[in-house]
Amino acid sequence: MTTGTTTDHRPTRRPGVLLDRDGTIIEDSGYVGRTSDVRFLDGAIEAIARLNAAGVPVAVVTNQAGVARGFYELEDVHLVHKHMAAELASRGAHVDLWLFCPYHPDGIVPAFARSSADRKPGPGMALAAADALALDLASSWVVGDSACDVGLARAAGARALWIDTSDDDLAPGVRRVPDLVAAVDIVLTDLANGPGAGPSAFPTRHYATGADYATEYSNELARAVAGVDPVGIETAARILSDAYRTDRAVFTCGNGGSASIANHFQCDHEKGVRTGTGLTTRVASLSTNVEILSAIANDIGYDVVFEYQLESQARPGDVLVVVSSSGRSPNVVRALQWARAHGMATVAMTGFTGGPARELADASIHVDSHNYGVVEDSHQACMHLLAQYVRQSLMSDADVAAQVF
Template sequence: MSRAGVLLDRDGTIIIDRGYVGSVDRVEFIPGAIAAIAALNEAGIPVAVVTNQAGVARGYYGIEDVHLVHKHIDEELARRGARIDLWLFCPYHADGVVQAFARASADRKPGPGMGLAAAQALDLDLSASWVVGDSATDIGLAKSVGARPLYVGPPNSADPTVASFPDLAAAVEHILASRNDPVEESGVDRPVGRSRFPAYRFDRADEYGGAYVSELSRAFGTVDLAQVARAADILVDAYQRDAAVFACGNGGSASIANHLQCDHVKGVRNGTDLTTRVFSLSTNVELLSAIANDLGYDQVFEYQLQSMARPGDVLIAVSSSGRSPNIVRALDWAGANGMRTIALTGFEGGPARAMATATVHVDSTNYGIVEDTHQACMHLLAQYVRQSRMTADAVASQTF
């Protein structure tokens, strides 16, 4: 099972920040820092260092110099019975002068990259973990990955919404005292168990783009592939039986339902013996508006199913929140009338998550991320069905 860990900034948290510390002779430990790390080790809490090293991009020192500094720190820690379990650093900066490193990166704090990498390498539950640092970028990292931020340094520089401590030693005392306490000590309003994205304002589109891609990758990783397989089995069975498949959604999810009809009719048929019957309940504005006007918008999908669906058919309901009344009513009617159901959900999942025969759930609180993942899952289901009805040679020779 995933565990809580501590992500530490380097300069200003473990060692004195002298500005671009790129050589061993400039390393000076902050009093109490080594003992604090040893205390975390003793408690069995994984420790990772996540540090921006723009000095590489700016040409002040090289990658090897960073490694030498970290090797020196490791040696000094070992002499005192302490250790760092994982070193992560970002050498990139958009304004760098060294071409290989002169670019934006989602790894650069406050971007989430290094936090997500630490979680994967050390099997961390970020919602139960801490990020400790002396700057707004460290607090931003914590918020971007859903961890608990702790500030160390002068009180006049502290964020009033974040717990503040004079140094790492005091922060670690707090961590050890509160590590089994589920109450948020930072005062930051964040969803438990998932990251908030974006958690801070970006000034550059390329930096936002890198962070967005990282969050999309993280969110896609939360999808239960066993549920995807279950959804695929439902669709293959329906198509083989010549059963009808209906899709529905609101807003951006409506466009996914409409696109699903295209890919699961035209796309699936390419190179196969399938002639699928797939219908989007979100596409006929005349019918939608008539039902909504006369009966209420919460019936726009259920009413169509009552007329067109039969036992053995399938309903695919796409809803980021899983709470839309018309989605819930459609799933309820379908389940009560012999239909198998697939739900694509996000956020907490809402009632739809529990109602469906198979649920492809995306653990994210960003509508764009959820919808992008739903769109990808819609595509992969269509392509899986298509290739499952083709020979190996045909799969290798055709474009998907």
């Protein structure tokens, strides 16, 4: 739920910051539901003002299970946010969007006693912020003091800054900070560093010999593959394994070079997975039939060439795997949206900033590179390793050793 926005929707996607509330901006005294309980943490207002001055959109995303538990009501949350907004404004700061989730499955208030995709670590509030503020979540940050904030960053494909003073091990890609002040230091430094803070740009200079270029290209490819989030791989592997074991259909699609990867996906995940396992998977590429592609494109529009095929062939419980270097291809995004709306599990292989595809998919395999060749080579490697993982998971150690992969 929202409690107001001061920034209009803009078509150009940009990085932003999603802030937890209690324990990040104000003291977490346990279910803060009254304005009298609001106490700002040292430096928090000034830190938000620095983001405002830099033109960085700021959204607050907070779980408010106190509503579901009957500790306070929706209007109380709105009043707290109104009070906080006034305090921020008095010191030259503002929040562009206030979002909160009042639901909890263990609540006692019937209207709010349920699960919700908006409740962190679910991605709902991040996706709502991205839509309202035109954010590119792949280049944005989530700042919070709990594991559910880190989970939100993972679910949204954003960067996580965890306010934590323990010595516990951190998950890959998570950075620990002592407070919001330090988190904003990192955000502004990363923004000042430009493209180097996000996906890697290659090449950036002229190379005199093919051998020199090959060396640097190989280094960039190795870096890109090594940087793929293992959580995305693990989630995709689980989705595909479950689908193949339960005889669900798996559809793939992509454009250009990504279409060839989608087609190759069908080969390796149908014929390859079956070798030595006897598993008869059902995999189909939506990019391979020029007759149906051209008929749909000519008569209806290229934006629906994949969605239209899914409408005829897909069923709830099936899987869609999209391959898109930019993550922005309209036909790929529309296919993902249709799949989500009709009960399909989704996997997205993306590059560059990831675009909407990275945000929409259940499993995001994102390659942190701005080079099409590197992104596509990495996607091909991920396609292969997923097929080989599923195949070997059905074999004994002896069988694996006896097979050629």
